Amino acid sequence: TPESAERTAVPGVATGLAVTGVGGDVLFVEASLADPETGSTGVALTGQLGDVMKESAHIALSYLRSHGAELELPVGDLKDRGVHVHVPAGAVPKDGPSAGVTMTTALASLLSGRPVRSDVAMTGEVSLTGRVLPIGGVKQKLLAAHRAGITTVLLPKRNEPDLDDVPASVREQLEVHLVGDVREVLDIALQPVTAPVLSA
Amino acid sequence: TPESAERTAVPGVATGLAVTGVGGDVLFVEASLADPETGSTGVALTGQLGDVMKESAHIALSYLRSHGAELELPVGDLKDRGVHVHVPAGAVPKDGPSAGVTMTTALASLLSGRPVRSDVAMTGEVSLTGRVLPIGGVKQKLLAAHRAGITTVLLPKRNEPDLDDVPASVREQLEVHLVGDVREVLDIALQPVTAPVLSA
Amino acid sequence: TPESAERTAVPGVATGLAVTGVGGDVLFVEASLADPETGSTGVALTGQLGDVMKESAHIALSYLRSHGAELELPVGDLKDRGVHVHVPAGAVPKDGPSAGVTMTTALASLLSGRPVRSDVAMTGEVSLTGRVLPIGGVKQKLLAAHRAGITTVLLPKRNEPDLDDVPASVREQLEVHLVGDVREVLDIALQPVTAPVLSA
Amino acid sequence: TPESAERTAVPGVATGLAVTGVGGDVLFVEASLADPETGSTGVALTGQLGDVMKESAHIALSYLRSHGAELELPVGDLKDRGVHVHVPAGAVPKDGPSAGVTMTTALASLLSGRPVRSDVAMTGEVSLTGRVLPIGGVKQKLLAAHRAGITTVLLPKRNEPDLDDVPASVREQLEVHLVGDVREVLDIALQPVTAPVLSA
Amino acid sequence: TPESAERTAVPGVATGLAVTGVGGDVLFVEASLADPETGSTGVALTGQLGDVMKESAHIALSYLRSHGAELELPVGDLKDRGVHVHVPAGAVPKDGPSAGVTMTTALASLLSGRPVRSDVAMTGEVSLTGRVLPIGGVKQKLLAAHRAGITTVLLPKRNEPDLDDVPASVREQLEVHLVGDVREVLDIALQPVTAPVLSA
Amino acid sequence: TPESAERTAVPGVATGLAVTGVGGDVLFVEASLADPETGSTGVALTGQLGDVMKESAHIALSYLRSHGAELELPVGDLKDRGVHVHVPAGAVPKDGPSAGVTMTTALASLLSGRPVRSDVAMTGEVSLTGRVLPIGGVKQKLLAAHRAGITTVLLPKRNEPDLDDVPASVREQLEVHLVGDVREVLDIALQPVTAPVLSA
Numbered sequence A, B, C, D, E, F: 001t002p003e004s005a006e007r008t009a010v011p012g013v014a015t016g017l018a019v020t021g022v023g024g025d026v027l028f029v030e031a032s033l034a035d036p037e038t039g040s041t042g043v044a045l046t047g048q049l050g051d052v053m054k055e056s057a058h059i060a061l062s063y064l065r066s067h068g069a070e071l072e073l074p075v076g077d078l079k080d081r082g083v084h085v086h087v088p089a090g091a092v093p094k095d096g097p098s099a100g101v102t103m104t105t106a107l108a109s110l111l112s113g114r115p116v117r118s119d120v121a122m123t124g125e126v127s128l129t130g131r132v133l134p135i136g137g138v139k140q141k142l143l144a145a146h147r148a149g150i151t152t153v154l155l156p157k158r159n160e161p162d163l164d165d166v167p168a169s170v171r172e173q174l175e176v177h178l179v180g181d182v183r184e185v186l187d188i189a190l191q192p193v194t195a196p197v198l199s200a
C-alpha cells in the first residue's frame, strides 16, 4: 500500500494494528537513535501513550537489551545513543499492550538497519521472555489491515480461534502468520539490509 | 502443565498464585538482566503493579543484594545490568504482597542460571530478612494450581491452618511444602543448571 | 511584515500559525543554546505548553539528533549546551502537534546559524522520521498569515483539499508550498548565513 | 517470646510497639545493607509507610550519619551500600513518629553487627540530636508488649506519667526503662557481637 | 526611596512592579550565587512563584546563558555556582510573566557586580531573544512606583498607549523609558561597579 | 529554661517562636551534617514542613552559601556532607516564613561549632540578601517565650509597632532586640566555641 510503503521505507518503522472506538486502524511505530555526538541518552516515548503502552515499550527495550546478542543485534548502540519511540498521530491518545510486537520490531529494525516489509502489519502483546500473548479486536484489526492494502498479518498463536470471526472474503486475501515468539515476528517482518545506512 | 512448562523453560521465570475477583489464578513472574554493553542500569517494574506489589519487588531485590554471597549468587551482575521484573498480562492491574516469594525465586533463577521447576507454584510474602509471611486466599490459590496442572505448591508455614479449607480431592493431588524462610523456597524450586546459558 | 521581520532577524526563531478560540494567529517559536562555559545542559520548554506540544518539541529534537549529520547540522553542539525552546506570549496556554515543523525549523536555524525567512510562516505535525502530517484550521491559519503580512506559507501535502476553503482573494496573495517531508521545509525556509554569528 | 526471638535473631531487626485501631501491637523494623558489589546505593523505605514515618527513617539515618563516629559505628559502610528499611506486614499502612527509636536501633544493630535483645521492645520519637520525644498510646503498647511475651520496654522519659494508666498486674511483669536520649536505648538494647557475621 | 535604596544596595537585587488584587505594588527580585566551595549547583526559585513566573526565571537565565558573552557578563560563574532567585514576601503567592525584565536585571547585576539604580523600577515580559513584550496593569504599576518614591520607570515599548491612562500629575513626576530589548533595560538600570565585591 | 538549655546544648539547634491555633509556642530547629565518610549529600527537610517553610530553609542555606566566606563560616563543609534540617514534633504540620532567622541561626551554629544561647528565642522572615522581614503573631510569640522562661527575644525591626500589644508585665521581663539584618541575629545569638566538637 502506498502509505505503509512510504512510512516503512527507512529502518525503524513498523506497521501495527489498533482498535479505535469506531473500528480498527493501521498505526505506525517509529523509532530513532540519537547520533552519539549529540550526547543524548535515555528513552523518550511520545504520541500520548497511556501507562500500559509505555510499559510495552519498556518491555520491548528490555527484551532486546537481554536477547540482543542472541539476535545478533548491535545492542551496544543503545549505550551512548538516546532512544525515542513515537506513535503518530501526536494528538491522539493510545493505550493497551497489543503494540508490543510492533515496538519490538521497529526497534530491532532500527538496530539492524533492516527495513520492515511494507506489506506486513502485526499485533500482539510481548512478554519479557519474548512470548507473544493474545490481544483483542482481531476482526476489526484484520478488516483495517485489508482496507489499508496490507497483505500479510502477524497474529498471536492464541488468537487463532478469533479468525473464525473474520469475513471469508477478507480472510482469503490476507496471509496470516500465527506466532508464539517474537523471534518468529522478526524473521518474517525484517528485510535484508539493502543499502548503506548513512543515518538513523 | 504445558503452559508453565513453556513459560519457565528459561531461567528467570517463576510460577505464582493469585486471587482474582472470581477465584484464583496462576501468574508468571518474569525477570531479565540487560546485557552490560547496553549501558542499561536501574530497576524497571511493569505489568500494572500496585504500590504494595512494587514494594515486594524491591524487598526481593534487597534480600538478594544483601544475602547474595551467602546464597552463592553472582550479585555483582546487578551492578552493571538493568533489572526488569514483569508480570503478564500487561493490561491487568495486580497488587498485594503475596508474590514476594515468586519474585525472589524468579530473580534468583535469573542470577544463578538455574530454571525454576515447571511443576512448582508458590505464594507468600517475603520480609527483608527472608522470612516467609502468611498470605490470603489459600483455598482459591490451591484450586487454581490444581486446575493448571501444578503438582507441587509452596505455602507459608503460618498458613498451615488454611489447608483445612481445601477440598480433600484437590489436597491429595498436591504436594504442599510449608516454608518459613525463602531459602527453603529456593532449595525446592530451583533446578540444576542444565545447559550453557547464552543469554539472559 | 514588520513584526516577523524583527522577530526572525536572528537565527533560532521561526514563524508558526495557530488556531485560537476566535480565529487564527501568528506565533513565534524561539530557540536558544547556552554557551558551553555556563555548564548548562538538558532541554527547557516554556510558554505554558501542553503535553502534546511538549512532545512535539522532543520529536523535533530527536529528529535533528538522528538526522543531523545527513542535514549537515553541527548536532555535536547539543552535547554541551542546554537547549531552550520558548513560545511567547508567556502567559497564554498553547497545545497541539501543529507547531512541529516550526519547532524543527527554529532549532535547525539555530544550529546552522541560518536565519528563517521573515516572509514565511508554517504549520504541520512532524513525525520522528521527518514526515509532515496534516493539521487542522487551515482556513483560519491562512487568513491570520495574510493579516500579518506573510507572503509564503508551508502546509502539509495532505492538507491540500482544505485550501478550497480559503477565500480566493487571500489564496491568490499567498504562495503556498505543500510539503511531505520536513527537509522540504528547511530547504524553503532557511536563508544563507549572512553574517558572523557572535552569539546564539 | 518465640516470635521476637526468631525475628531478631540476626542483626538489623528491632522490636517496636504500635497502636492500631483496636489496641496495641508489636511490629518489627528490618534493615538491610546491599553488598557493595551490587552497586546499589540510596535509601529504600517499604511497608506502606506514611509521610511522618518515612521522615522518622530519614531522621534515624541522619542521626547515625552525623553521630556514627562518636557511637563507634562503621558509618562508612553507608557510602557504597544501599540501605533498605522495611516494616512488615507489607500490605498494612503505617504512620506516625513513634518508631523513631526502633528504626535507629535496627540501623545501629545492622551497622555494628550486634543483634537486638529479643526480650526488649521500644517506642519513642527521635529528634535529629538523638533526644527521645514523647509518644501516645502507652497503655495499649505495654499491654501488647506483655501479650507478646516481651519483658523489657523502653519508653520516653516524658511519658512517665502515662505509666499510671497501665494495669498493675501488667506493669509489675515489665521492666520499664525511661530514656531521654537514643544512646541510652542503644546501650540497653544492643547485645555484644556473638558470632562472625557472614552477610548482612 | 529609602526602601528600594536599602534593598538594592548590593548587586543582585532589582525593583519590579506588580499588580495585586487591590492596586499595584513594588516588589524586589533577589538573586544569589553560591560560593563554588559549597559544591552547590542548579537553580532554586522561591517566593511562592506560580508556573508562568517560574518560566520567566528560566527564560531570563537562558537569555543570559546564550547572550552572556555578547553582554560581557562572566557567565562561566553559572557553571559551578548554584543560582537562587527569590521574590519576598515569602508567603505571598505571585505569578505572571511581567517580572521577566526584573529577573534578567537582577541576574545581570549579580553576575556583573554592578548594583541596580535604586530610583529605577521596571516591568515587562522577556522573550528568549531578549525582546521586551507588553504587560498589563500599567496604570496601577506607575501609581505604585510613584507612591514608593521611584522616579524612573522602564516600560515595554508596546505599552506606550497605556500611558494615556496614568494621571498627568503622576506621569509628570516619572521619567518613563519605553524599551523594546532587554539590553536597553540593562544599559539604563545597571550602575558602574563602585567597590570591590567580596561576596555575592 | 530547662528545656531550651537541654535542646540547645549542642551546636546546630536554635529556639524559634511560632503561632499555633491556640496561642504561641516555642519550637526548636535542629540541623545536622553527615560525616563525609557516609557519602551522604543533598538537603533533607523534615517535620511535616509546608511549602513556604521549606522555601525558608532553602533561602537560609543559599544565604549561607553565598555569604559564608564573609561570615567566616566553613561553607566548604556543605560540599561533601548532607544537610538535614528538622523541626520536632515530627507529626505536627508547620508552615510559614517566620522561622527563617531560626533556620539560618541553627545552620550557622552547626557550621561554626558555636552553640546558640539557650536564653534567646527568635522569629523573622529572612530574604536572600539577609534582610529580616516582618512577621505576624508578635504578642502570642512573646507570651510563649516568657512562659518558656526565655529572657531575650530577637524580633524584626519592622515589627516594632506590634510591641505595643504585649502586656507590660511581660514586656518588662524580656530583653527585645529589633533586628534588620540576619548578621545582627548571629552576633547576638551565637556563643563562643567552648569545647572541642567531636561530632556534629
Ligand SMILES: [Ca+2]
Residues within 6 Å of the ligand: A161, A162, A163, A164, A165
Ligand atoms: Ca470465535
Ligand SMILES: [Ca+2]
Residues within 6 Å of the ligand: A035, A198, A199, A200, C066, C067, C068, C069, C070
Ligand atoms: Ca547520523
Ligand SMILES: [Ca+2]
Residues within 6 Å of the ligand: B161, B162, B163, B164, B165
Ligand atoms: Ca481453617
Ligand SMILES: [Ca+2]
Residues within 6 Å of the ligand: A066, A067, A068, A069, A070, B035, B198, B199, B200
Ligand atoms: Ca546476552
Ligand SMILES: [Ca+2]
Residues within 6 Å of the ligand: C161, C162, C163, C164, C165
Ligand atoms: Ca474542502
Ligand SMILES: [Ca+2]
Residues within 6 Å of the ligand: C035, C198, C199, C200, E066, E067, E068, E069, E070
Ligand atoms: Ca555566546
Ligand SMILES: [Ca+2]
Residues within 6 Å of the ligand: D161, D162, D163, D164, D165
Ligand atoms: Ca496519667
Ligand SMILES: [Ca+2]
Residues within 6 Å of the ligand: B066, B067, B068, B069, B070, D035, D198, D199, D200
Ligand atoms: Ca553479603
Ligand SMILES: [Ca+2]
Residues within 6 Å of the ligand: E161, E162, E163, E164, E165
Ligand atoms: Ca489607552
Ligand SMILES: [Ca+2]
Residues within 6 Å of the ligand: E035, E198, E199, E200, F066, F067, F068, F069, F070
Ligand atoms: Ca563569598
Ligand SMILES: [Ca+2]
Residues within 6 Å of the ligand: F161, F162, F163, F164, F165
Ligand atoms: Ca500596635
Ligand SMILES: [Ca+2]
Residues within 6 Å of the ligand: D066, D067, D068, D069, D070, F035, F198, F199, F200
Ligand atoms: Ca562525626
